[in-house]
Amino acid sequence: MLKAGQNLLLNKRLWHLRQVQPVKGRHWDLEAVGVSEAALGLTRRMSAIQYGDEVFIQQRQRDYWRGHLGQDWLETERGPALNCRPATWLDLLAAHTRHPANTDIKNEFSWSYSRALKYRHCPRAYYYHYYAAWEGWQNDAPAPVQRAYLLKNLTDLPLWTGTLVHDSIKFALARLKAGHPLVEADLFKRMQARAQADFTDSHSGRYQQKPNQLTGFQEHYYQTGLAAVEWLAAQAQAERYLGTFLNSALYADLQQQPPASFLTIEALQSFSLAGIKIWIQMDLARQAGDTIYVYDWKTGPVEETELRQQLGIYGLHLRQTRPPLSSALRAVVYLLGEDRTLTFDLDEPLLQETQTHIEASIAHLRGLLLDPQANLADLRRFPMIDDLTVCRCCQFRELCGRDKEQGSR
Numbered sequence: 001m002l003k004a005g006q007n008l009l010l011n012k013r014l015w016h017l018r019q020v021q022p023v024k025g026r027h028w029d030l031e032a033v034g035v036s037e038a039a040l041g042l043t044r045r046m047s048a049i050q051y052g053d054e055v056f057i058q059q060r061q062r063d064y065w066r067g068h069l070g071q072d073w074l075e076t077e078r079g080p081a082l083n084c085r086p087a088t089w090l091d092l093l094a095a096h097t098r099h100p101a102n103t104d105i106k107n108e109f110s111w112s113y114s115r116a117l118k119y120r121h122c123p124r125a126y127y128y129h130y131y132a133a134w135e136g137w138q139n140d141a142p143a144p145v146q147r148a149y150l151l152k153n154l155t156d157l158p159l160w161t162g163t164l165v166h167d168s169i170k171f172a173l174a175r176l177k178a179g180h181p182l183v184e185a186d187l188f189k190r191m192q193a194r195a196q197a198d199f200t201d202s203h204s205g206r207y208q209q210k211p212n213q214l215t216g217f218q219e220h221y222y223q224t225g226l227a228a229v230e231w232l233a234a235q236a237q238a239e240r241y242l243g244t245f246l247n248s249a250l251y252a253d254l255q256q257q258p259p260a261s262f263l264t265i266e267a268l269q270s271f272s273l274a275g276i277k278i279w280i281q282m283d284l285a286r287q288a289g290d291t292i293y294v295y296d297w298k299t300g301p302v303e304e305t306e307l308r309q310q311l312g313i314y315g316l317h318l319r320q321t322r323p324p325l326s327s328a329l330r331a332v333v334y335l336l337g338e339d340r341t342l343t344f345d346l347d348e349p350l351l352q353e354t355q356t357h358i359e360a361s362i363a364h365l366r367g368l369l370l371d372p373q374a375n376l377a378d379l380r381r382f383p384m385i386d387d388l389t390v391c392r393c394c395q396f397r398e399l400c401g402r403d404k405e406q407g408s409r
């Protein structure tokens with residue numbers, strides 16, 4: 001790191017470092033005295049963040065300068081000075097993801113269906129979500145990292161509608177499993193209370209204090225307007241989906257089943273494939289005689305190949321975690337918008353095909369990394385996409401500078 005007595009050249013102004021104090025982790029406090037005419041004798045407090053030999057210096061809230069301790073020295077009238085150039089938030093994020101985490105919680109590579117999907121939609125969004133945002137929950141994380149974490153946790157109306165429905169169904173099924181079925185009216189009241197709380201948390205900005213616990217709408221963050229009428233329509237849609245579910249033959253059948261037959265309800269679970277942790281979250285798995293049924297509720301449009309692959313992952317999990325598995329595996333997908341059920345077998349050819357696909361995806365995603373063992377990523381290997389219609393709805397558009405060009409903020 002820099003030392004007291006050294007010099008800094010920032011924005012063509014020379015500063016002499018009077019004090020350099022470690023704060024915590026990568027952070028340092030600097031006290032500098034102006035040497036150039038424009039800042040002569042001025043004392044300025046600055047903060048510095050160190051990533052290896054790269055130092056990011058911040059004078060004001062948002063602006064960074066960066067210098068490389070191994071190569072950016074210039075000779076000046078006061079001796080050598082670290083010549084720092086203006087740096088963007090992306091420069092800092094790029095340095096952040098090239099270095100190991102500065103916390104006990106390491107960013108280990110894992111795989112999930114949604115992770116692979118995120119990459120397919122936009123490699124840069126994938127990078128922000130799984131790399132740039134890491135450590136963003138810490139109060140002393142650099143501002144761009146905290147921002148990436150905040151944006152990662154934003155939702156939007158369609159996504160929120162689906163979450164509301166899934167949470168309500170999960171609650172209803174958990175009560176069935178516990179042997180205490182809910183009165184339907186109570187379930188709707190609970191959903192309405194949750195919807196109101198989410199809206200209030202987002203509208204008030206409270207979600208910014210706890211981005212991973214409280215709901216924040218993109219529409220509020222980017223100030224694109226979330227009219228009460230739109231929000232109420234989304235809530236009404238969620239209630240219709242829930243009503244469809246509660247009145248379905250499928251739910252009527254589930255109510256007749258012994259609670260002990262419910263194996264898992266929307267629990268986050270993992271298993272291992274090719275030495276990598278695979279995350280899954282089945283909406284419901286249930287044993288009935290020699291068959292294990294895996295359920296999935298959908299509020300949006302579906303594509304059959306995708307669906308088979310997603311449910312195939314659940315099949316792989318069950319095959320690995322419930323051996324010896326003599327039971328047949330069957331998938332049940334309930335399309336809430338159409339009140340229609342799709343069923344198919346999770347048979348061996350499908351599981352094989354799914355496994356091959358996952359292994360290829362893991363190899364591809366890890367192959368993009370700077371250091372696959374340490375799970376370090378280089379921003380340049382995760383390009384932005386050209387389709388601005390996708391960017392218009394992307395939670396990360398601020399980091400890409402595509403919020404203003406959409407005229408949204």
Ligand code: SF4
Pocket residue numbers: 122123124125383384385390391392394395396397398400402
């Ligand atoms: S704004 Fe566009 S390019 Fe940037 S992360 Fe989002 S989708 Fe990708």
